[in-house]
Amino acid sequence: MHTNYKYCNSLTQFSRLKTHVVNIGNIPLGGDNAIRIQSMTNTNTLDTEATVNQSIEIINAGADYVRFTACGTKDAENLINIKNELLKNAYNTPLIADVHFNPKAADIAAKVLEKVRINPGNYIDKRATFIQLEYTDEEYKQELEKIRERFVPFLNLCKEHKTAIRIGTNHGSLSDRIMSRYGDTPNGMVEATMEFLRICVDNNFSDVVISLKSSNTRVMVQAYRLLINRMLKENMDFPLHLGVTEAGEGEDGRIKSAVGIGALLADGIGDTIRVSLTEPSEKEIPVAKKILDYFKNRETHDEIKPINEFAVNPFEYNKRKTIEIKNIGAGNVPVVIADLSKEKNISFELIEKLGFSYDDKKNDWQTTNFSTEYIYIADNNIEIILPEGLEVICDIKIWQKQLNYYPLFTIDEYLHAKEKSEILNFVEIDFGNFDNKIIELAKNDNSLVFILTTNNLNGAAEQRAFFYELINQKINTPVIINRSYSEDNIEDLQLKSACDTGILFIDGFGDGICLTNNNNIDYKKVNETAFNILQASRVRTSKTEYISCPSCGRTQFNIEEAVAIIRKRTFHLKGLKIGIMGCIVNGPGEMADADYGYVGSGKDKITLYKGKQVIKKNIPTENAVDELIALIKENGDWIDE
Numbered sequence: 001m002h003t004n005y006k007y008c009n010s011l012t013q014f015s016r017l018k019t020h021v022v023n024i025g026n027i028p029l030g031g032d033n034a035i036r037i038q039s040m041t042n043t044n045t046l047d048t049e050a051t052v053n054q055s056i057e058i059i060n061a062g063a064d065y066v067r068f069t070a071c072g073t074k075d076a077e078n079l080i081n082i083k084n085e086l087l088k089n090a091y092n093t094p095l096i097a098d099v100h101f102n103p104k105a106a107d108i109a110a111k112v113l114e115k116v117r118i119n120p121g122n123y124i125d126k127r128a129t130f131i132q133l134e135y136t137d138e139e140y141k142q143e144l145e146k147i148r149e150r151f152v153p154f155l156n157l158c159k160e161h162k163t164a165i166r167i168g169t170n171h172g173s174l175s176d177r178i179m180s181r182y183g184d185t186p187n188g189m190v191e192a193t194m195e196f197l198r199i200c201v202d203n204n205f206s207d208v209v210i211s212l213k214s215s216n217t218r219v220m221v222q223a224y225r226l227l228i229n230r231m232l233k234e235n236m237d238f239p240l241h242l243g244v245t246e247a248g249e250g251e252d253g254r255i256k257s258a259v260g261i262g263a264l265l266a267d268g269i270g271d272t273i274r275v276s277l278t279e280p281s282e283k284e285i286p287v288a289k290k291i292l293d294y295f296k297n298r299e300t301h302d303e304i305k306p307i308n309e310f311a312v313n314p315f316e317y318n319k320r321k322t323i324e325i326k327n328i329g330a331g332n333v334p335v336v337i338a339d340l341s342k343e344k345n346i347s348f349e350l351i352e353k354l355g356f357s358y359d360d361k362k363n364d365w366q367t368t369n370f371s372t373e374y375i376y377i378a379d380n381n382i383e384i385i386l387p388e389g390l391e392v393i394c395d396i397k398i399w400q401k402q403l404n405y406y407p408l409f410t411i412d413e414y415l416h417a418k419e420k421s422e423i424l425n426f427v428e429i430d431f432g433n434f435d436n437k438i439i440e441l442a443k444n445d446n447s448l449v450f451i452l453t454t455n456n457l458n459g460a461a462e463q464r465a466f467f468y469e470l471i472n473q474k475i476n477t478p479v480i481i482n483r484s485y486s487e488d489n490i491e492d493l494q495l496k497s498a499c500d501t502g503i504l505f506i507d508g509f510g511d512g513i514c515l516t517n518n519n520n521i522d523y524k525k526v527n528e529t530a531f532n533i534l535q536a537s538r539v540r541t542s543k544t545e546y547i548s549c550p551s552c553g554r555t556q557f558n559i560e561e562a563v564a565i566i567r568k569r570t571f572h573l574k575g576l577k578i579g580i581m582g583c584i585v586n587g588p589g590e591m592a593d594a595d596y597g598y599v600g601s602g603k604d605k606i607t608l609y610k611g612k613q614v615i616k617k618n619i620p621t622e623n624a625v626d627e628l629i630a631l632i633k634e635n636g637d638w639i640d641e
Contacts, residue, residue: 004229005229005310005313005314005315006229006232007224007225007226007228007229007232007267007269007314008225008228008267008268008269009268010268010306010307011267011307011310011461011464011465011468012304012305012306012307012458012461012462012464012465013299013303013304013306013461014266014268014298014299014301014458014461015268015299016032016268017228017240017267017268017269018031018237019031019237019238019239019240019271020206020237020238020239021033021239022164022206022207022208022209022238022239023162023164023207024065024094024096024114024115024164024209025092025093025094025095025114025115026092026094027064027065027093027094029164029209029239029271029272030209030238030239030271031239033271035265035270035271035272035273035292036064036065036271036272036273037062037063037064037065037272037273037274037285037288037289037292038063038064038065038066038067038096038241038272038273038274039058039061039063039066039067039274039281039282039284039285039288040066040067040068040069040098040274040281040550040552041054041055041058041066041067041068041069041281041552042054042281042550042551042552042555042582045068045069045070045071045075045078045079045082046074046075046078048078048081048082048085049085051068051082052082052085052086052089054281054282055068055082055086055091055093055095056086056089056091057280057281057282058281058282058285059091059093060282061282061283061285061286062285062286062289063093063285064093064094064272065093065094065095065096065115065272066093066094066095066096067095067096067097067098067117068082068095068096068097068098068552069097069098069552069554070097070098070099070102070105070106070108070109071100071102071105071554072102072105073102073104073105073108075105076097076099076102076104076105076106076108076109076112077108079095079097079108079109079112079113080112082095083095083112083113094113094114094115095113095114095115096113096114096115096116096117096166097109097110097112097113097115097116097117098117098168098552099116099117099118099119100119100122100173101122103118103123103124103150103154106118106123106154107154107157110154110157110158110161110163110165111157111161111163113163114163114164115163115164115165115166115209116158116163116164116165116166117165117166117168118154118165118166118167118168119168119169119170119173120167120169120175120178120192120193120195120196121169121170121173121174121175121178121192122173122175123147123150123151123196124143124146124147124150124151125143125147125175125176125177125178126175126176133176133177133180134180135177135180135181140177140181143177144195147195147196147199148199151196151199152199152203155199155200155203155205156203158205158207159205162207163207164207164208164209165207165208165209166208166209166210166211166241167193167196167197167200167208167209167210167211168210168211168213168241169189169192169193169210169211169212169213169223170189170212170213170214170245171184171189171212171213171214171215171216171219171220171223171245172214172215172245172246174188174189174192175192178191178192185219186212186219186222186223186226186315187226187315189212189214189219189223189227190212190223190226190227190230193210193212193227194227194230194234197210197231197236197238198234201234201236206238208238209238209239209240209241209271209272210227210238210239210240210241211240211241211242211243212224212227213243213244213245214244214245215244215245215246215247215256215547216538217244217256217259217260217263217502217506217536217537217538218317218506218537218538220244220245220260221260221263221264221503221506222314222315222316222317224240224242224264224269225264225269225314225315226315228240228269229315239271239272240264240269240270240271240272241270241271241272241273241274242260242261242264242265242269242270242272242273242274243257243260243261243273243274243275243276244256244257244259244260244261244276245276245549246276246547246548246549246550246579246581247260247275247276247277247548247550248277248278248546248547248548248563249277249278249279249548249560249563250279251490251491251494251528251529251532252532252536252545252546253275253276253277253278253279253548254275254277254287254491254494254495254498255494255495255498255529255532255533255536256498256536257275257276257277257287257291258291258494258495258496258498258499258502259498259499259502259503259506259533259536259537260502260536261273261275261291261499262291262294262495262498262499262500262502262503263499263502263503263506265291265292265295265499266295266458266460266461266499266503267503273288273291273292274288275287275288275291276549276550277550278548278549278550278551278559278560278563278580279550279560281550284550287491287495290491290492290495291495291499294495294496294499295499297457298457298458300457301456301457301458301461302456302457302458304431304456304458304461304462304465305431305465305469307464307465307468311467311468311471311472312468312471312507312508314507317506317507317508317538318508319508319539320467320470320471320508320509321476322476322477322478322479322511323446323476323477323478324478325423325424325446325447325448325449325478326391326423326424327373328424328449328478328480328511328512329449329476329478329511332511333534333539333540334505334510334511334512334513334534334539334540335372335373335374335480335511335512335513336372336373336374336512336513336514336527336530336531336534337372337373337374337375337376337393337480337482337512337513337514338354338372338374338375338376338514338523338526338527339375339376339514339515339516340375340376340377340380340523341376341377341378341380341516342378342518343377343380344380345380346375346377346380346381346382346383346384347384348384350523351365351384351386351387351390353522353523353524353527354370354371354372354375354390354523354524354527355367355368355369355370355371355372355527355531356368356371356387356390365385365386365387365388367387367389369531369542369543369574370527370528370531370542370543371387371389371390372390372527372530373389373390373391373512374390374391374392374393374512375390375391375392375393376393376394376408376514377392377393377394378394378395379394379395379397379398380394381398386404390404391404391405391406392404392405392406393405393406393407393408393426394406394407394408395407395408396408396409396413396417399421401419401421406421406423406424406425406426407420407421407425407426408426408427408428408451409425409426409427409428410427410428411427411428411429411433411438414427414438414441415437415438415441420447421447422447423447424447424449425445425447425448425449426449426450426451426480427448427449427450427451428450428451428453428482429450429451429452429453429466430452430453430454430455430462430466431454431462431463431465431466431469434466434469439473439475442470442475442477443473443474443475445477448477449477449478449479449480449511450477450478450479450480451480451482451514452466452479452480452481452482453482453483453484454483459483459500460499460500460501460503460504463481463504463509464503464504464507464509466479467479467504467507467509478511478512479509479510479511479512480510480511480512480513480514481501481504481505481509481510481512481513481514482513482514482515482516483497483500483501483514483515483516484516484517484518485497485515485516485517485518485519486517486518486519487517487519487521488519488520488521489521490521490522490525490529493515493517493521493525493526493529494529494532497515497529497530497533498529498533498536501513501533501537502533502536502537505533505534505537505538505539506537506538510539513530513533513534514530515529515530531543541574541575542574543571543574544567544570544571544572544573544574544575544576544577544578545576545577545578545594546563546566546567546577546578546579546580547577547578547579547580547581547594548563548579548580548581549580549581549582551582552582552583554582554583554600555582555583555600556582556583556600556602556603556604556605557582557600557603557604557605557606557621558621559580559582559600562580562598562621562624562625563580565625566578566580566598566625566628569625569629570629570632572639572641573632573637573638573639576595576596576632576637577594577595577596578594578595578596578597578598578628579594579596579597579598579599579609580597580598581597581598581599581600582599582600583599583600583601594609594611595610595611595637596608596609596610596628596631596632596637597609597610597611598624598625598628601617601618602618604620604621605618605619605620605621606618606619606620606621606624606627607619608624608627608628608631610631610635615631616631
């Protein structure tokens with residue numbers, strides 16, 4: 001592959017990206033070691049008993065590492081007490097300190113724990129003001145020298161105590177210095193990281209793990225890819241810690257995490273993961289395990305035709321150019337297709353599960369933000385009045401050119417069909433049967449939409465290879481991404497389908513999604529999962545987006561309760577982004593594209609933001625949600641339910 005774009009071993013043959021081993025206590029990371037799982041306590045680090053108890057819950061759930069916040073030197077000094085209590089209880093799991101703004105706390109922690117996380121955005125650089133500043137080359141060089149002067153003694157301390165470090169770069173806490181030159185971008189995240197990595201290399205310090213997290217899955221994936229590309233060019237192979245920061249809770253947090261983490265795992269990238277949920281920390285571990293289990297034995301997949309050249313830039317988002325056929329393709333958002341082929345009776349109740357509501361007074365259907373655009377009925381009949389705008393896909397044997405009905409063909413049927421729709425024809429295809437005949441047909445057919453399927457264990461790679469072939473052949477036919485499952489548990493379906501399809505939407509592929517589940521999961525849940533994947537992949541917005549952190553010892557209010565209350569009162573504000581943050585560390589930055597922010601600023605105190613601008617400080621939590629609603633209304637972004 002062209003070295004300008006290379007970031008993984010292969011785009012078609014699954015294999016793990018080789019990194020060097022970093023020893024973290026008794027559980028090494030990287031190399032051929034299993035991908036590790038970790039979580040972080042959200043207790044006050046000065047509360048030894050509470051922190052130890054939560055650590056035990058996290059460890060018993062299956063975590064390989066446990067992390068604590070060290071806000072200041074007192075917290076860092078108490079880490080030895082936490083460690084000793086865990087050892088007394090026969091728990092020798094490696095422990096990690098998470099440090100922001102305080103190099104002294106990092107120094108203390110390095111003498112005690114197995115690993116210390118520092119943030120390049122605030123280790124030496126001042127807290128970001130998000131004001132565009134200008135640095136001359138000389139001033140920029142001087143700032144880098146300040147970092148080196150402080151960072152090298154820390155590395156020496158870590159060498160002495162055999163302590164590993166994580167250079168943990170967050171999209172939300174880049175310094176003004178970095179943003180002034182590289183912007184609030186994946187490139188900025190990568191350069192902030194490389195500045196520190198080069199110092200590590202210069203000082204022969206290799207016990208380093210890297211993360212580049214963002215609440216924006218597209219930014220997160222692009223940043224990791226770009227970092228690997230830069231490391232390969234500079235002969236670096238540091239192991240990678242994956243995570244989507246401020247992912248949220250419930251199905252949103254799970255799907256967003258699976259989209260971001262899964263997109264990287266699918267390319268063999270990652271040595272440890274953390275699923276960040278605004279829930280009790282131990283609940284993160286089973287979700288992380290399910291994501292990792294889904295990629296087990298993936299290297300045994302059926303062969304896929306190799307991709308030798310990148311057809312797209314993997315570090316930037318560019319939607320694949322397609323023609324427009326009705327509401328599919330071109331500038332339209334990806335459509336959602338519901339597979340109802342196993343239902344002989346298409347009832348009112350079934351249509352309601354697809355995001356429609358029937359108004360008895362008006363005797364008519366009403367649409368919602370989760371109303372699907374197409375239903376596939378196979379060869380079944382429909383005896384009810386469908387909502388206006390809901391289109392039907394059916395097998396060719398029952399298609400009779402009815403209004404709003406469109407046929408689905410196999411390739412062979414399409415090549416030999418005597419009758420086709422003059423408007424829209426769907427053809428089911430996979431990469432294995434994409435031959436010269438269909439290539440020539442697609443180049444000259446402006447009614448054709450592919451339904452792309454796969455049975456390959458490495459299905460995301462096979463479907464990506466199909467899109468590459470379309471681009472190379474200059475075919476602009478729209479494509480619906482179809483994946484089939486047999487899940488009984490909705491969480492399993494959410495995680496697997498997000499891992500499989502998110503990578504494609506992040507790369508600008510796909511003009512629609514169709515999830516087929518052959519077991520007994522309610523259609524409403526399947527439909528919502530499709531819409532939520534599109535939102536998590538940043539290609540279609542269907543509801544309010546909540547950017548909420550998992551909380552840690554820096555959080556001094558009940559963030560889980562706050563998220564639940566805010567969600568209940570604002571869920572109907574489609575397209576609005578609301579950040580709900582435990583503290584100031586990543587708050588303003590991770591809310592970079594949020595419309596409003598609700599950020600902890602002290603014991604049961606909240607500061608409200610409009611964008612990155614502070615509007616009102618230190619509001620008591622009992623009044624803060626009402627104040628947030630008032631702020632939204634004042635700015636004209638409120639609509640009544």
